[in-house]
Amino acid sequence: MPLTKIWTAILAVLATAFLAGMLLLSSGAAGGFSSADRAAIRATTEAGVAALAAEIHASPVSRAPALLQDPKLKQVLGTQKVEDGEDRDDLPPLQTVFVDVANQMLLSEYPQMTVALVNKEGESIASSGVGGDLISEVSEMPLVKEMGADKEEQFSATLGSKLHVVKVSEADDQGRRLIAIQELNMGAGSFLRTVLGTENPAGIVRDGNLLGSVIGDQPVEAEIRNLADTHSSSAPGTGASDVFTVGEGLNGRVGAIGRVPGPAGAGKTGTVLVVVSANTVAAKQTNLASALSAAQEGGTLSALNWPLLLGLLAVSLFLGLYLPQLEAIAPVKRLTAEFRAMLQGTQQQLFYDTYNGPIGELAQSAVAYHETLRASLQAGEFEGDDGSHTGSRPRTRLRTRSHGRVRTGAQPKPQVNAPEPKPAGVDPDEQPTMAHQAVGRGPGFFTMPATKPLRSRETVIGNLMTMDDQPSNESSNKDNAEREAYYQNVFEEFIKFKVENNEPIDNFTYEKFAQKLRANTATLMKRPDVKDVQFSVYLKDGKVALKARVVRG
Numbered sequence: 001m002p003l004t005k006i007w008t009a010i011l012a013v014l015a016t017a018f019l020a021g022m023l024l025l026s027s028g029a030a031g032g033f034s035s036a037d038r039a040a041i042r043a044t045t046e047a048g049v050a051a052l053a054a055e056i057h058a059s060p061v062s063r064a065p066a067l068l069q070d071p072k073l074k075q076v077l078g079t080q081k082v083e084d085g086e087d088r089d090d091l092p093p094l095q096t097v098f099v100d101v102a103n104q105m106l107l108s109e110y111p112q113m114t115v116a117l118v119n120k121e122g123e124s125i126a127s128s129g130v131g132g133d134l135i136s137e138v139s140e141m142p143l144v145k146e147m148g149a150d151k152e153e154q155f156s157a158t159l160g161s162k163l164h165v166v167k168v169s170e171a172d173d174q175g176r177r178l179i180a181i182q183e184l185n186m187g188a189g190s191f192l193r194t195v196l197g198t199e200n201p202a203g204i205v206r207d208g209n210l211l212g213s214v215i216g217d218q219p220v221e222a223e224i225r226n227l228a229d230t231h232s233s234s235a236p237g238t239g240a241s242d243v244f245t246v247g248e249g250l251n252g253r254v255g256a257i258g259r260v261p262g263p264a265g266a267g268k269t270g271t272v273l274v275v276v277s278a279n280t281v282a283a284k285q286t287n288l289a290s291a292l293s294a295a296q297e298g299g300t301l302s303a304l305n306w307p308l309l310l311g312l313l314a315v316s317l318f319l320g321l322y323l324p325q326l327e328a329i330a331p332v333k334r335l336t337a338e339f340r341a342m343l344q345g346t347q348q349q350l351f352y353d354t355y356n357g358p359i360g361e362l363a364q365s366a367v368a369y370h371e372t373l374r375a376s377l378q379a380g381e382f383e384g385d386d387g388s389h390t391g392s393r394p395r396t397r398l399r400t401r402s403h404g405r406v407r408t409g410a411q412p413k414p415q416v417n418a419p420e421p422k423p424a425g426v427d428p429d430e431q432p433t434m435a436h437q438a439v440g441r442g443p444g445f446f447t448m449p450a451t452k453p454l455r456s457r458e459t460v461i462g463n464l465m466t467m468d469d470q471p472s473n474e475s476s477n478k479d480n481a482e483r484e485a486y487y488q489n490v491f492e493e494f495i496k497f498k499v500e501n502n503e504p505i506d507n508f509t510y511e512k513f514a515q516k517l518r519a520n521t522a523t524l525m526k527r528p529d530v531k532d533v534q535f536s537v538y539l540k541d542g543k544v545a546l547k548a549r550v551v552r553g
Contacts, residue, residue, distance in 0.1 A: 009317055033254050033277065038243040042256045044200050045240035045275040049258035051195040052273060055184055056156050056261060058191075060110050061167035064180030065152065067115065068169065070101045077172070098126035106180075113182040120175025131181055134159045138166055138179050143263055149175065156184065156262035158206050158271050163264060186212060199278045204260065205232075206271040216278075223247055224274045227255045232272050235259050240275075252281045331359040339366075483521075487514045490535050490546075497537050497544040520548050529553055 067073060076097045091097075094117075102115050107129060114129025122139030124132065137159050138144060147153060149171040157166045162183050169178040186192050186204070193215060196202050201216035205228035214221055227246040235241045235257040243254050255276035259265030265272060335355065341347035350370075352363035491513045498505050521533045532551040537544065 013313065015316060033281070037277065038254055041200065041243050041254055041275060041277055042240050044196065045256040045258045045273065047195045048192065048202060048273050048275055049238070049240065049261065051192040052156075052184075053261040055186075055191055056165050057154070059154070059165035059167070059182060059184070060106070061113060061165050061180040061182050062154055063106060064113075064115050064167050065169040065178055067098075067101055067105055068172075068178055070105070072097050073101050077176070095126045099128040102128040110182060113180060115178065115180045118177055118179055120171065125176070131160070134164070134181055135179055138168070138181060141263065144168055144179075156260055156264035156271075157181075158211070158264045161206075161209065161211060163204055163211055163260065163271060186215065196275065200275050201278065202273060202275040204271060205274055206264075207269050211271065218278070220253070220276055223253055223255070223276055227276065228257060228272055228274050231257055232270070233268060235272055246276065247280070250281050253277045253279070331355055335359060335363055484514070487517050490517065490537070494537050494544065494546060497539075501539070501542075501544050503544055524548065524550050 068077075076091050076094050098115075098117060106113055106115065112130065114127065114131035114134065116124045116127035116129075116132060116135040118124050118135065118139055122136070122144070124135050124139075127135060138157065141157065143153065143155065147168060152168060152170045154165065154167045157164050159166075159181065163186075164181045164183050167178075167180040171177050196215055198216050201214055201218045201220045201224070203214050203221070203224040204211040205225060208225055208229050210221055210225060214224065223246045227244060230246075231241060231244050234244075237259060238261075240256045240258040243256050245252050245254055247253050253276045255274060258273045258275075260271045260273060264270065338347060338350055342350065350363060350367050352360060352367050355363050488510065491510050494513065495505055495508070498508075517535060520535075524530055524533045527550070529552050530550045531553045534549050534551060536547050536549065538547055539545070
C-alpha cells in the first residue's frame with residue numbers, strides 16, 4: 001500500500017506538469033514562434049512596404065505627361081501655333097484628339113490606364129480610359145488641390161476600393177493639368193509578389209476590407225482583416241509595426257503591419273499591408289519538452305493559471321490516495337462485519353457473490369471451508385470414540401431445503417467436560433433446538449422456510465438443513481407443500497417485478513408458471529451432483545426474467 005501511494009503521488013505530479021504544458025501549447029504562451037520567427041515576419045513586412053514604394057515609383061503612369069508634347073494636342077490646346085495654311089476652326093475637337101493621342105502613346109500598351117485633362121477647377125475637359133469616373137476623386141484630394149502650378153506628383157491613392165497609382169503633371173498657363181491613374185500591379189509577376197513570395201500570406205486592407213485577394217495560397221482572409229482592425233493604429237509612417245498575435249490557441253499566427261507609401265496609407269483609416277506567418281502555433285511546436293523550455297526561457301510561465309493547476313493537483317492526489325484504499329479496505333470491512341454477524345448469530349448467510357475480485361474469491365473460499373467443516377462435523381456425529389455408530393439409527397440422507405443462497409450460522413462454543421443437560425423423559429437424540437433467525441431476502445430471491453426443528457447434535461446450518469432418519473410419505477407430502485408455497489412466493493415476486501417494470505401480465509396464471517418451475521426442477525434434479533434447485537427473479541436486457549441455479553452436494 002505505501003508503494004502504491006508513492007506511485008500515485010508521482011503520477012499525479014506528472015499529470016499536472018503535462019497539463020501545464022498542454023495549457024502553454026493551447027494558449028501559445030510557450031513561445032510557439034521564436035524571436036527569429038518574429039524578426040523574419042517584421043523584415044518581410046518592411047520588404048513588402050519597400051516593394052510597394054518601388055511599384056508606385058515604377059508605374060507606367062509616369063509616362064503620361066509625354067502626351068502633352070504631341071503637336072496635334074498642343075495645337076488644339078493652343079500651346080502651339082497652327083501651321084501655315086490651316087485654320088484653327090478646322091482643328092478637330094479636343095476630346096477626339098486627346099483620345100487618339102492617348103491610345104497611340106499609352107492605352108494601346110496599358111489598357112488599364114486612364115488619362116484625363118482637367119481645368120484649374122479640377123473638372124475633366126477630356127479623358128480616355130476605363131476609369132474616367134475616378135478622375136473627379138483625384139481632383140478632390142487635398143494633395144492635388146494644394147499642389148503648386150510648377151509641381152508634379154506621382155503617388156498612391158485608394159480609388160473605388162482599389163489601390164491605384166496617380167500621376168499629376170504641372171499646370172499649363174491656363175491651369176490645366178494632365179492626370180493619369182492605373183491600378184497598382186500586385187499580380188503574380190509583380191515586384192511585390194516577388195519580394196513577399198507565397199510562403200507568408202499577405203493582403204492590402206483599408207477600413208476593414210481586403211482590397212483584392214490574399215497574396216499567397218492560404219485562406220487567411222479573416223486573420224489578415226482582424227490584425228488590421230486591431231493594430232492598424234500601431235503601424236508607423238514608414239517601415240513595419242511590431243509583431244502581433246492573431247487567432248487563438250493552436251490556430252494562432254503572428255503578423256506585422258506596414259502602411260502603404262503615399263496618401264493611400266495616411267491617417268487612421270489608411271491602407272495597410274498585412275503580412276502573417278505561414279505556420280500556426282501548432283505547426284511551430286515540436287514537443288512538450290521544448291514548449292516548457294521555451295516558456296521558462298521567455299518568462300511566460302506566469303501566464304499559467306497556477307491556482308487552478310495546484311487545485312487539480314490536490315484533487316488528483318486526494319483521489320489517487322483515497323480511492324485505492326476505499327476499493328481495497330471497504331470490501332474487507334464489510335466481509336469482516338458479515339463474519340462477526342454470523343459469529344453472533346444475527347446472520348446465517350455469507351453473501352460471497354456480492355464481492356468481486358480477490359475479496360470475492362476469499363469469501364467463496366470461506367463458504368467452501370465452512371461447508372467442508374459442516375460435512376466433517378456431520379460425519380463425526382455418527383461415530384463414537386470406538387468407531388461404533390451413535391443414535392438409534394444411522395442417518396444416511398441429507399436433504400437441502402434452501403432455494404436461496406447458502407446460509408451459515410454461528411457455532412456455539414463447546415464446553416470442556418460439561419455434560420449436556422437432558423430433560424427427564426426426553427431422548428437427547430430427539431430434543432429439538434431453536435434455529436437461527438433467518439436473514440431478510442433481497443429482491444427477487446427466495447428461501448424455502450424450515451418447519452422441522454433442529455436436533456441438538458446437528459450442525460448449525462440454521463433453518464436451511466435437516467436430518468431425516470428415513471424418508472416417509474408424510475415428509476414427502478410436507479416437502480411438496482413447502483415447495484408449492486415456495487413456487488407461489490416466486491410467482492408473486494415475478495408478478496410484482498413485471499408490474500413495476502410496466503410489463504403486461506394478462507393471461508399469466510400461477511398454474512402455467514408453477515408447471516414450468518416443476519419441469520425445470522425435475523430436469524435439473526436428475527443430475528447426480530445436484531441436491532436442490534433455487535430460482536431468482538432479475539432484469540435481463542430491461543425485461544423481467546427467471547434464473548434457475550442448482551445447489552450441488
